[in-house]
Amino acid sequence: MSVADATLSETQLAAFREQLAAEPIEYDGLAADYDAAEDTYSIETPDHQTSLGAAELSTVAGEQAAYISNWYFYTQQVTTERKHAFCRWLELADDRSVPARYDDLESGIDREWGELTITTTLAADGDRRYEIRHVNDSDADGDALTMHTDPFDARDIGTRDADGRYRPLRTAPSLDSGWIFPKLTAAEVYEAVEAFYPATIVNWHREQRGDLDIDHWRDEQDRQSGIYNLITVLPDEAVEWAAAACCDDSQCLKRREWQLSEDEPLAAEGGDCVFPCREPCSMVVAAGREWAKLEREDTQTYEFELTPSEKEQIEAIIDAVADGTVDDIREADLSEGANRYRARYLREKRFDDDGNLSGTPTHPDGHDDDSK
Amino acid sequence: MQSLVIVAHGSHLNPDSATPTHTHADTIRATGAFDEVRTGFWKEQPSLREVLRTTHGDEIYVVPLFISEGYFTERVIPRELRLEGWEPELWNSDGISADTATLVASDIDKEVHYCGPVGTHEAMTDVLVRRAESVTGDPEVGNGFGFAVVGHGTERNENSAKAIEYHTERLRDIGRFDEVKALFMDEEPEVDDVTHHFDSEDIIVVPLFIADGFHTQEDIPEDMGLTEDYRNGYDVPATVDGHRIWYGGAVGTEELTADVVLERAADAGADIGDAIARVRQRTNPATQVAGE
Ligand code: SF4
Numbered sequence: 001m002s003v004a005d006a007t008l009s010e011t012q013l014a015a016f017r018e019q020l021a022a023e024p025i026e027y028d029g030l031a032a033d034y035d036a037a038e039d040t041y042s043i044e045t046p047d048h049q050t051s052l053g054a055a056e057l058s059t060v061a062g063e064q065a066a067y068i069s070n071w072y073f074y075t076q077q078v079t080t081e082r083k084h085a086f087c088r089w090l091e092l093a094d095d096r097s098v099p100a101r102y103d104d105l106e107s108g109i110d111r112e113w114g115e116l117t118i119t120t121t122l123a124a125d126g127d128r129r130y131e132i133r134h135v136n137d138s139d140a141d142g143d144a145l146t147m148h149t150d151p152f153d154a155r156d157i158g159t160r161d162a163d164g165r166y167r168p169l170r171t172a173p174s175l176d177s178g179w180i181f182p183k184l185t186a187a188e189v190y191e192a193v194e195a196f197y198p199a200t201i202v203n204w205h206r207e208q209r210g211d212l213d214i215d216h217w218r219d220e221q222d223r224q225s226g227i228y229n230l231i232t233v234l235p236d237e238a239v240e241w242a243a244a245a246c247c248d249d250s251q252c253l254k255r256r257e258w259q260l261s262e263d264e265p266l267a268a269e270g271g272d273c274v275f276p277c278r279e280p281c282s283m284v285v286a287a288g289r290e291w292a293k294l295e296r297e298d299t300q301t302y303e304f305e306l307t308p309s310e311k312e313q314i315e316a317i318i319d320a321v322a323d324g325t326v327d328d329i330r331e332a333d334l335s336e337g338a339n340r341y342r343a344r345y346l347r348e349k350r351f352d353d354d355g356n357l358s359g360t361p362t363h364p365d366g367h368d369d370d371s372k
Numbered sequence: 373m374q375s376l377v378i379v380a381h382g383s384h385l386n387p388d389s390a391t392p393t394h395t396h397a398d399t400i401r402a403t404g405a406f407d408e409v410r411t412g413f414w415k416e417q418p419s420l421r422e423v424l425r426t427t428h429g430d431e432i433y434v435v436p437l438f439i440s441e442g443y444f445t446e447r448v449i450p451r452e453l454r455l456e457g458w459e460p461e462l463w464n465s466d467g468i469s470a471d472t473a474t475l476v477a478s479d480i481d482k483e484v485h486y487c488g489p490v491g492t493h494e495a496m497t498d499v500l501v502r503r504a505e506s507v508t509g510d511p512e513v514g515n516g517f518g519f520a521v522v523g524h525g526t527e528r529n530e531n532s533a534k535a536i537e538y539h540t541e542r543l544r545d546i547g548r549f550d551e552v553k554a555l556f557m558d559e560e561p562e563v564d565d566v567t568h569h570f571d572s573e574d575i576i577v578v579p580l581f582i583a584d585g586f587h588t589q590e591d592i593p594e595d596m597g598l599t600e601d602y603r604n605g606y607d608v609p610a611t612v613d614g615h616r617i618w619y620g621g622a623v624g625t626e627e628l629t630a631d632v633v634l635e636r637a638a639d640a641g642a643d644i645g646d647a648i649a650r651v652r653q654r655t656n657p658a659t660q661v662a663g664e
Contacts, residue, residue: 168383
């Protein structure tokens, strides 16, 4: 539907009249007023100004109708401030005038939220329709994707990755693809996004309004009690490593805004996703607790015999595990250090019967490993 | 506008941990009794820290999907929700009688009604009965059957055993089952010896747990001798020492648990119309309408 074809339904006109009977309207480029004495309506949009008798109101069409249906959608149908802000962001409302937007909405306006592509289009009456699919399916034929209508299905889609493994962190960049929500209302698109990426809209909105409350690592340490108080002894530089290990965009899409403390920023990349992370999540806190335990150990000097290629191979294996690329290494690709045959060969050659690298015991003085 | 917030433990490792929370939220959502139903988790997203800010309502009811009063309901949840001025005494509970307390949550600067856990509500007894019916496939089950309610024990939380004893007592009072006993995982009387504790040939065993996991799917079936190795599964009923054991798994997965969540919110003042009756009917296999 283009701006020129815009018309108004009886429901929209009734709401418009009712609102003007109470007070004038000013919304998004529309200014309207009702003069009770003359029984006339004055409607002003950036390029047009009209004055209509009550009987003529239903003839409003084109650009002015577009402005009124836009007012109707955003004030009568999307009623909470947060949903309002989100829907406006989805159609780039702050950057474009109503007519320009209505023209763009004809073919659809795409925005990305994490791994979601959300497309807003217009229904005939100016109501919005939303489609959600995985960013990797942007060019896919909609019919080839599994169709969903219930926004809460998003919860199940987000529970496991493409390999069927559990995703404890819903904001990890491992959302499975192959599905589509072809036609959601404003209320439904909000719920679906909330189910895919819980609490991201509200925190984004708080940030937009300039009142995102950030709890830094030290705040978290202060709050922890019980078995988690271990994290209070995690060295500062380990927090840096933990943030780089866990919060990088390759692991979690949220844009990390928390630091060591307000005046002690972390050097690790926070990411550039649209939605922020306002405090260390339970995964990072649980990992921090584990690292706090491990960091209590003192370093020790070991002597290992390795060829230069073997040293590099160990580094390649660590990289492959850390980057999650182990499964990408082909069975017969012996040039890869993390290739399974290469790893098995190294183990045969360099481990003794007790699994010690180069036959070097972990505790040369014979005492037990007290970290276990 | 009324909001219901169900808070639960969740897990980093087990995707089934949150399943009952989501299922019950869906059941309640379908009744339309609340304008919105939100879920929050200790270990999953949205976190307990952020769940309140996802709500839109002005009357907010928080119901912990936990079995007993203790560390989580008294310390972790109120702290994470930032309930100003919270202290366990506000519940005025003897360990199983927490009902509700109304406090301002500083995260949203609004009052919320913080309810007692589902596990200690009297309606949970009905859920145990419903599980007995569903595991035996007999809506009249009772005569000739023993019923074991299984809990952790007091090791980690004294109140957890109180909740088990409470429902055991209530089941006994109903008089529907020949024998009702409380059994525990880490103390006497132990679930391992379940057959020693009953004369009845048929024994229904239901753990008073919220979600299925390691304890209910691995430990208890192996401890009772239903199977050598949980990975091979077990029969329902399984025969052990000449008794037929009808093992029901975690009671919290029973759909009727949604009713207890509603009861908690209603006790705290939520206006839920006839939602309780509808949930009872909807989740009852005997009255379920085809296609529902
Ligand atoms: S703390 Fe890091 S890993 Fe956790 S949600 Fe925030 S950015 Fe993601």
